[in-house]
Amino acid sequence: MSSAAATGRRLDPQAGEVIDRGSPLSFRWDGKAHTGFEGDTIVSALMASGVDVFSRSFKYKRPRGVLSATFHDPGCTVQVGDEPNVRAAHRRLAAGMDVSPENVWPSLKFDVRAANQLVGRFLSAGFYYKTFMKPQRLWPAYQKILGRFAAGGVTAADAEHGYYDKRYIHVDVCVAGGGPAGMAAAVAAARSGASVLLVDEEYHLGGHLRYGGEAELAALAELRAEVAAQKSIEVMTNAAVTGRYDMNWIAVVQRQPGISVRGRSIHERLCKVRAGALVVAAGLIERPYVFEGNDLPGVMLSTAVRRLVNLHAARPGDKAVVFTANADGDACAQDLRRIGVGVTVVDARTGGNIVSAKGGKRLKSVDLADGRSVDCDLLVTAVGWTAATPLLNMAGDRPVYDPTPARFFPTDRLPATVVVAGALAGDGSTAELIAHGTAVGATAAARAGHGSEVPVPALARVAHPELYRSTTHGFVDYSEDVSSKDMFAAKKEGYDSIELVKRYTTVTMGPSQGKLESVNAVAIMAEAHGVTDLNEIGTTVWRPPYVPITLGALGGRGFENTRFSPMQSWHEQHNAKPLVAGDWIRPEHYGDAAAEVAKVRDKVGIIDVTPLGKLDLRGPDVPKLLNLLYVNKWSKLAIGAVRYGVMCAEDGVVMDDGVTGRLAEDRYIMTTTSSGAATVWEWAESWLQTEHPDWQVHVTPVTTGYASMNVAGPKSRELIGRVVEGVDLSNDAFPYMHVRTATVAGVADCFMWRIGFTGELSYEIHVPAAYGLHVWEALFDAGSDLGVGAFGVEAQRIMRLEKGHFIVGQDTDGLTLGFGADLGWCIKLDKDDFAGKPELVLQSQRENYQRLVGLQPVDPTIVPAEASQIVEGAKKIVGRVTSSRMSPTLRRSICLGFVEPHLATPGTVVTCQLPDGRRVQLKVIEGLAHFDPAGARMKV
Amino acid sequence: MIQVPCPWCGPRNSMEFRAVGESKSRPDVATTTPEQWRQYLYTKSNLADWVTETWYHRAGCRRYFAVERHTVTNDIRESRLPAAQLRQKEGSGS
């Protein structure tokens, strides 16, 4: 057999090795140059190079090496270039990698913080609940110190953001786990006619067969060929099923899939799978043994050794003690002998036990229970298995412990479409596991609608010693530095349930999330309680994600919808300051909002109001709908007329407002606030669909079918006249609050109405949206000699405030009922029914609600911040300011706000507290309008 | 994520919908007392049992419909048109 005649710790070629000796790769580790091969993991390359310490532990800063040689190996987290927290025992080596240990101070070799081991008894579990509390003034200092101890890598602020995306997959059968049972299940399901997604966390399918002997490798080759022959199986390697949700909604994280998009590699992809059936073939995870020194570099699990030797031709040591309780431990001892490592076997099945491992930065010797002390640099344990049951938990199962095989098993609480294949269900030879997987796969396919169910052969439950802790204390959670001693102490302190102990000691709360430690934790608790049946202790609940997933993959491409009007390019060219209004981008102003106000009041301005909600209403029963939704009356709206309306919700709260115009016999256009566009549409539909399906009304949203622009100012009629055809624009022919259809700037099918949000003579034109920019530009061309200018949302807000027009959601809130917003003139309680009527009737019968009033600061230069409180006496709040601006028209500050009824009389002076604590006086004005209260300017 | 069986579109992911709430009969506005009205607005039976609810297919057919869902298991045993539409159909004899 091959020997150790290799470079450093690199072995001669092994039968199942995955490294390509023809492709050497150079890389750096902790500042030094190293080489490995294509196919190596970072750790296997380093081990072959003679490195055995990769990190320092979380709390005690103890040197750590390989334990499990899997993704979740707690001592193998490193920094690779800009990328922190890379799982080096899983991540494949790449040329030029710059790998460094994480968070060591000052270096991996010598970390001063290891000194805190000396005060370990003061740093037992839960110490941070009892320390670093007093005195409070030292918290900044404590923070600095504790920061030094925090684990984790480094992210550079300017590191390039990786490429992440998502994908939806629909599949009949999803198989979680690509070992022999999983592969067999996938093949069987495909043969039944099902589409299959087969997912495995390793880079190649095969599970434990990959690092087995000749027979395993032969079975593996056969299975791989069978999988490849089935076109309906999609295989995803270096991927993991990380969550199972209702109805087999399954999250699969795919790592470095080897796909490039425009030259950038996808770093991680989240696949959202809806599967007819889920086969859980996740297998078994080897469990560590708890004893003194169990975290020393050189102490490894048997599967770690077999992976390193058989897959990567890396030699983990020269002189080994193998503590074995099962056939896998025995096979590991054989593998070690085969590569020339001296092996001392300690057999648990014949009463052998190990007591403690000794060494500093590397294992030096092991003390056995029989009194011997054996010099060695490698201690291998094979004390049993943890069933990878989290996906079953997520499907609603609470697995049960069986002491004979010493592990947990699924129960019959699983839904019919979640089935278990392989070692999770029991023990067997490779052929038996394959037969089990085959039957389960066919069953899964049948439950997903393909082929028929077949009887599933039972797998045996082979007896295995229950080995959790030796006679000494050791680490239970390597990531969190929680020892069995800590757990006994916690129980003594009264944390006696597994859920409490978990949270108090943080056991199982580290990056491996219980995979290596939860069963040992339960067993330790059982010991502490003096019970032998682990079922009495119970387990904590596994929740997604089963394996880590980056925030990048959860975020995906991160596109947020942004909505633009057809005139957006014009706004940008004219230096509009963009305002984010919900999903929309709107022009806030074009440089000087006050100047825009002046232009509108003196000459003419145009504002883009495209986001205004617009609903096309048709049918003979439209008036019924309007009467139901609005608080005022709509039965007699003449053709060509426009009316303002307010909507309240069923609790009487002001919900939305706008104008509705009647364009023809059975055709109306309703407008809503821009933020209410979708809500009002759904509101109208809910009434029509769930209360009045007999009403003959059709509602169609046309918000973005029209580009909307409001031309406002004394010269607006003159400007409109230059572009509008076919409409008599005189005040008699086209009065205020009326609507006309017209051709504007050569565009047919426009409609326009005279309304008065800004308080000036104005025409709101609605143009079929594709022509929006054309009409907008035509207006500016036509009005250049009139001094036309664009105005933005800010100028409009100022002008509407000058006129006392409230904005729903700004001057009203979730508790403002109709009468409180000064809408008494509008609310017609004599209507039979309308949305919110009962609450408004009740409100009309009482006085004790705040009133919306116009307010003017006594000092005209003070502009109170919106939401400033209005107070009475020292501390009583009696109202608030809802809108506040400096009015360029009146050259003074103006507000709207709420006050208690006894303060609402015009002339009352109230006190307002500003955010900086100053108190100023505001006077209640008559009505809400600060400017042109009679509204004469709009009606010319 | 559960799938909700829209009576028009078939089963779709629940994020396409808006769960409106327990189905309730709107009291007669002419005769309702304040207590009845507020019960209608604010109280729910909140059972750990089968409940009848209204759902709205926001990102699909934009229909409101009724669903019978078990609030503990999320099983849905029936989805159907709103009661008012079913009554209307019966009335028209179709």
Added chain:
Amino acid sequence: MNPSTVARTPIARSPVAPTAPVEVVEGWEVSTRRSTAALQLADLTWLAKVAVKADANGAFSTRHPTAFGSARRPSADVLEIGSDPGGWLTIGPVGGAAELVERLTVEVADAGELVSVIDLTHGRVLLRLSGENSDAVLAKICAIDLADMVTPNLSAFRSSVAKLVTDVVRDDLVDGTRSYLLHCERSSGQHLFNCVVDAGAEFGIDIAGSG
């Protein structure tokens, strides 16, 4: 007369910025780019789009037997889509909206039910995604099962695409190439376009003109 009232010929524009070369064709500013790529995305917003609302089982539906969730070609240049329960969207040639509206209005004048015919040409953006992997592109941004058995040629659905409520019609090309029409409300058009291009980058998507 004020010289600034010189008439400009109206130009119609899609919310999707056209990819060069850009020309004005039939009154619309469109891209006239040609692509021979295996996977293409084209902006067809300029096509006429007319929506009809009527009883789901009434006289209009008898005359237009396009079931909800399917699409049909009553003639070569018109695609009728059963887009809603009691709602149809007809897509026709550029400039053909007025004629379609008139034809449909006259047709249902005696229907005895409320029928609304509304020109949505301006209110919706329309894109065509075609070629190999067009289903794989959509599957990155849409959770609907696009397998042939579930979403065959001439099937239609509305769902969430890149978080936008979008109508999708499977409308394979004459030569059998897999193709999808996507349409959503106008103001989100550029966003939808960007999302499809982004999802298609992995497969080498190319922009085609409005054809």
